[in-house]
Amino acid sequence: MTRSLLIKPNMDDFYPKAVRGSGIYLFDDSGKQYLDGSSGAVTASLGHTVPEIIEAMHEQSKKLSFVYRSQFTSDPAEKLAEKLNQLVNAETDYWSFFVNSGSEATETALKIAIQYWQERGQDKKNKILSRWISYHGITIGALSMSGHVKRRERFVPLLENYPSISAPYCYRCPFNLEYPDCQLFCASELETAIQRVGVDHVAAFIAEPMIGAAGGVIVPPKGYYEQIKEICDRYDILFIADEVMTGIGRTGKMFGLDHWNVKADIIALGKGMSAGYSPIAAALANEKVMMSIVDGSKSIMSGHTYSANPQSAAVALAVIDYIEKNQLVDRVKESGTVLFQKLANLKNNYPIIGNIRGKGLMIGIEFVADLKKKIPFNKAKTLTKLIVETARNKGLLLYPASAGKDGIDGDAIIISPPFTITKEEIDLLVTLFEETLRDVQARLE
Numbered sequence: 001m002t003r004s005l006l007i008k009p010n011m012d013d014f015y016p017k018a019v020r021g022s023g024i025y026l027f028d029d030s031g032k033q034y035l036d037g038s039s040g041a042v043t044a045s046l047g048h049t050v051p052e053i054i055e056a057m058h059e060q061s062k063k064l065s066f067v068y069r070s071q072f073t074s075d076p077a078e079k080l081a082e083k084l085n086q087l088v089n090a091e092t093d094y095w096s097f098f099v100n101s102g103s104e105a106t107e108t109a110l111k112i113a114i115q116y117w118q119e120r121g122q123d124k125k126n127k128i129l130s131r132w133i134s135y136h137g138i139t140i141g142a143l144s145m146s147g148h149v150k151r152r153e154r155f156v157p158l159l160e161n162y163p164s165i166s167a168p169y170c171y172r173c174p175f176n177l178e179y180p181d182c183q184l185f186c187a188s189e190l191e192t193a194i195q196r197v198g199v200d201h202v203a204a205f206i207a208e209p210m211i212g213a214a215g216g217v218i219v220p221p222k223g224y225y226e227q228i229k230e231i232c233d234r235y236d237i238l239f240i241a242d243e244v245m246t247g248i249g250r251t252g253k254m255f256g257l258d259h260w261n262v263k264a265d266i267i268a269l270g271k272g273m274s275a276g277y278s279p280i281a282a283a284l285a286n287e288k289v290m291m292s293i294v295d296g297s298k299s300i301m302s303g304h305t306y307s308a309n310p311q312s313a314a315v316a317l318a319v320i321d322y323i324e325k326n327q328l329v330d331r332v333k334e335s336g337t338v339l340f341q342k343l344a345n346l347k348n349n350y351p352i353i354g355n356i357r358g359k360g361l362m363i364g365i366e367f368v369a370d371l372k373k374k375i376p377f378n379k380a381k382t383l384t385k386l387i388v389e390t391a392r393n394k395g396l397l398l399y400p401a402s403a404g405k406d407g408i409d410g411d412a413i414i415i416s417p418p419f420t421i422t423k424e425e426i427d428l429l430v431t432l433f434e435e436t437l438r439d440v441q442a443r444l445e
């Protein structure tokens with residue numbers, strides 16, 4: 001066999017070669033079946049090779065596969081913008097700027113926020129505040145906003161120091177407080193950060209409604225986002241929701257922020273937007289933000305060759321249509337409750353499970369060496385890797401995540417199967433996961 005020249009994320013790691021997908025399963029070139037318990041990177045929300053999506057892609061490709069965004073608009077791109085605005089369901093319209101990845105979406109959101117203030121003659125308002133323990137993408141602007149120590153460290157000299165407040169991480173409260181006595185101190189920290197940086201310098205605050213890979217699914221307590229939004233409004237800074245992972249039904253609501261009844265000024269979408277069938281992502285901006293640009297310099301100073309690709313837009317429309325027709329957001333809520341309960345039941349027998357958290361089909365599990373003291377495993381044990389690899393060998397795909405203080409020293413995984421998972425498949429997922437825990441726990445003894 002000739003050596004593969006494909007560059008992999010980690011050249012030491014073994015990756016099977018996928019050749020086929022069907023429903024919630026993937027198959028490698030040896031015929032081995034994998035239950036896609038993570039929808040890839042929390043992306044393939046409809047599972048694999050859904051005929052309606054393939055059909056939509058095929059039909060669009062017969063009509064128009066590509067136009068350049070500065071020369072033409074297209075029917076699928078216009079319809080997708082309409083549809084997303086309808087889904088946001090706010091009092092004001094949201095306009096869409098299409099890109100190709102979640103990183104581009106958050107980076108575009110950053111640029112729109114800065115440009116918004118420039119249009120209003122406030123050029124100094126150009127800093128974005130964000131949280132430690134967050135991930136907003138891998139490009140330099142997106143990474144500047146990301147409070148992810150490991151992904152930042154090689155590029156620190158190139159990055160802005162945007163992460164400025166702590167995450168609402170109740171399992172390991174950074175202030176050693178308890179909800180509700182804490183009175184949401186973690187949210188009020190935003191006010192302190194704005195004052196420290198100076199309100200005249202702050203353009204926006206960005207947050208993932210539920211923190212994904214950087215924290216192993218961190219769900220803020222009740223009232224958190226209401227307070228965050230109130231602070232943003234009071235200091236007149238924009239609020240950006242990074243819904244790249246939580247958006248389009250993943251948490252049992254169309255958008256993650258819908259759990260808190262709060263609307264952001266700018267919304268970044270990716271992943272589930274096209275459920276992995278074709279690259280497309282978006283930055284959505286509300287009327288207030290967009291009209292300042294429309295009335296000012298008229299164009300957003302950003303864009304990519306593949307922006308608003310008609311084929312990808314047609315796929316995203318078909319994905320949303322499929323979700324709506326099959327009432328999958330409700331199904332996510334129901335299946336999520338069942339899956340969460342079954343996973344929670346494992347806690348009694350597997351003391352390495354420290355904390356289970358999440359909403360809908362976005363469930364994080366944090367592992368600990370000492371349950372009572374919440375002490376993480378020694379890093380040398382590379383526990384997350386061990387769990388993910390053991391599960392993969394058993395035919396179950398899990399998504400590795402960071403956890404622990406500052407998202408550095410802990411271990412976590414995300415379980416986020418496709419929305420279409422059946423009750424029987426949930427049982428199979430839990431059985432495979434339990435077998436994984438049994439093996440891993442035995443290896444640790």
Ligand code: PLP
Binds near residue numbers: 101102137243245
């Ligand atoms: N924002 C969030 C919340 C994410 O989870 C991710 C990816 O995991 C990104 C942004 C970056 O998206 P992409 O990998 O498509 O660039």
